[in-house]
Each structure stands twice: as C-alpha cells, then as structure tokens.
Amino acid sequence: MRITHDHALVREWELVLVSQGLAPHVGESMDGFVLSVRADEAAAARAALAAYDEENLRAARERVTPPEPMSLFSGIILGELLLLFFFITSLKTPAFPWLQRGSADAERILNGELWRVVTALTLHADIAHVLGNAAAAAIFFSAVCSILGAGLGSVALLFAGAIGNYLNALMYGSHGSAHISVGASTAVFGAVGMLGVLGMSTRRRTTMVARRRWLSVAAAVALLAMLGTAGQRTDLFAHLFGFAAGVVMAALVVITRLKAPGELTQLSCGAAALAVIACCWYLALA
Structure with missing residues (x-):
C-alpha cells in the first residue's frame, strides 16, 4: 500500500x-x-x-517561525510621540483646551462625545505619567509589533485602548459616578493582554508543551497585577478593561488565523490609526 x-x-x-x-x-x-x-x-x-x-x-x-529578536524601533517611536504630544499639550492656550476637550470624561463619553476614548490615550497628567507610559510602550508595543507588524499592531493597540476607555466610562456611568482619566496606559495594558494570548498561540504552533503555553498568560496576568494596581492615582478599571480588550482582540486574531500582512497593508493600517487619532482630535477641538 x-x-x-x-x-x-x-x-x-x-x-x-x-x-x-x-x-x-x-x-x-x-x-x-x-x-x-x-x-x-x-x-x-x-x-x-x-x-x-x-x-x-x-x-x-x-507552523510559524520563531519571532525575530524584538526591535524597540516601533515602541521607541510611539514613546517619542507620546512625549512630544505631552509637551505640546503642556502649552496651555485658550485656543486649544486639550485636557478639557480630550480627557476620558465618563459622563460626556456616554452623552455622545465618543472621540474622548481615543484622545484621552494621547494625554498625560504630568512628566512622570508620560515617561512611565512611554517606557512601557517601548517594551510592550514593540513586542506586539514583532508578531503583528507595526501597522496592524498600531490599529490593535488603538482599538484596545479605545474599547477599554469606553467600557470604563460605561462602568462608572452605570453607577452615576463622575470619572475623568487620561493616559496611554489603557492601551499599554491592551498590549499586555494581547501578548498573553498571542504568545500562547505562538508557542502552541511551535509544538511546545501545553504547560509552557500558559506561561504567557500567567506572565501577562502577573504584569497586570504588578503594574496595573500600583500608585494612588492608578485607574485600575481602565487597566482591567484595556487588558480584557487586548485579550479579546488577540483571540480574534488567533481564531481567524490572521497573519502579519505585507508592507503595503502595514503602512495602510498605520496611516489609518494616525487618521483616526487626528479625526478624533478634530472633533474634540472643533
């Protein structure tokens, strides 16, 4: 035979x-x-x-090939953009009320100002706040991009952060509580959630044993516990919702067997992410 x-x-x-x-x-x-x-x-x-x-x-x-050594290039660019925008928004002028119009104000979000779920990701309270998020972005965003590519990774990170901010507003709004927040940390924890799922999927397809696959998830949860609950001003629920949004988005990537697209698609995705942010700020300041 x-x-x-x-x-x-x-x-x-x-x-x-x-x-x-x-x-x-x-x-x-x-x-x-x-x-x-x-x-x-x-x-x-x-x-x-x-x-x-x-x-x-x-x-x-x-079967996927082992990922290339993680480059900090994408994350460093994002970190620099966060720092640059922080210094721009620090120049308080009546013509550009950045914090008033762009913060994640739960009541205003639920009243239709949906652009705030995006614009709030680009705002920070002080230099320590933005430096912490810029450093975290350099690590976690680069790790996501090493799997999905810079363009698709940007879209995934933006959506995870925006969804996390909306769910956070929904949670506070449902209790009638006033809540205002700013910062990219919701998106950063979205990246942590994505890495947990994507790392588990990558290990599975490279025939590692099942017990090791779950180490990625355990590491992501540990990071959430260590970083997401530190500090008096930490918005714990925003971190949790960002993390959960990242987990769901990565699960969709795994279920649909989505691979990192080619260069043209990556550029298109990156441009789309920037366009969404620009449009949201246009709506905020209009």
Whole structure:
C-alpha cells in the first residue's frame, strides 16, 4: 500500500491505521518498509492516511517561525510621540483646551462625545505619567509589533485602548459616578493582554508543551497585577478593561488565523490609526 525507507514514518502510518480499528502489516523489501492491509480494508486505510497527510500539511502551513529578536524601533517611536504630544499639550492656550476637550470624561463619553476614548490615550497628567507610559510602550508595543507588524499592531493597540476607555466610562456611568482619566496606559495594558494570548498561540504552533503555553498568560496576568494596581492615582478599571480588550482582540486574531500582512497593508493600517487619532482630535477641538 505504501513504501518508505523511513522506519519511523511507517510506524506512524501503522499507528494511524490501528487507531481507526484496522489491522495493518509492516514488512520489509528491497525497496524499503512496506505497509499493507487486507483488501477489504484498503479503502478505509487510504482515507485514513489521506486525512493524516492533510492534517500534517495543514500543520506545516500554520507552523510559524520563531519571532525575530524584538526591535524597540516601533515602541521607541510611539514613546517619542507620546512625549512630544505631552509637551505640546503642556502649552496651555485658550485656543486649544486639550485636557478639557480630550480627557476620558465618563459622563460626556456616554452623552455622545465618543472621540474622548481615543484622545484621552494621547494625554498625560504630568512628566512622570508620560515617561512611565512611554517606557512601557517601548517594551510592550514593540513586542506586539514583532508578531503583528507595526501597522496592524498600531490599529490593535488603538482599538484596545479605545474599547477599554469606553467600557470604563460605561462602568462608572452605570453607577452615576463622575470619572475623568487620561493616559496611554489603557492601551499599554491592551498590549499586555494581547501578548498573553498571542504568545500562547505562538508557542502552541511551535509544538511546545501545553504547560509552557500558559506561561504567557500567567506572565501577562502577573504584569497586570504588578503594574496595573500600583500608585494612588492608578485607574485600575481602565487597566482591567484595556487588558480584557487586548485579550479579546488577540483571540480574534488567533481564531481567524490572521497573519502579519505585507508592507503595503502595514503602512495602510498605520496611516489609518494616525487618521483616526487626528479625526478624533478634530472633533474634540472643533
């Protein structure tokens, strides 16, 4: 039925057929190892081996190469942009009421000022606040980009942060509580959540054992616990919602088997992310 010089391979074929309730026989000939079955089992054996071959081919297509050493380039650019925008918004002028018009004010968000879920990600309370988020972005955003690419990673990070801010506003608004927040940390924790899921998926497809796959999730949760609850002014729920949004977005990437797109698509995604931020600020200041 099948012939090969690979003894391990013929044993794999044999096990496949045995698992289907068939009775294969492995013999030797001048041409190699011979796998054979009874004539009445030939059709079932061919179908079982064809399915086995197809599964192996699918696994080979899905197998990912180990990620390249993480470059800080994308994250450093994002960190520099956060710092630059902080210094711009620090120049308080009546014509540009940045904090008043761009902060994540829960009541105003729920009253229709949805641009705030995006603009708040670009604002920071003080130099320590922005430096912390810029440093975190250099690490976690770069890690996400090493898997999804800079353009798609930018879109994912922006959406995770925006969704996290909206859910945070919804939570406070449902209790009738006034709440105002600023900062990129919601998006940063979205990146942490994404890394937990994407890291687990990458390890699974590189045939690491199941117990190690969950280390990525455990590490992400540990980071959330250590970084997301520190400090008196920490917006814990914004961090939690950003983290959860990142987990869901990464799960969608895994479920849809989305791969990092090509350069043109990456550029388009990056441009789209910048355009969304620009449009939101236009609405905020109009």
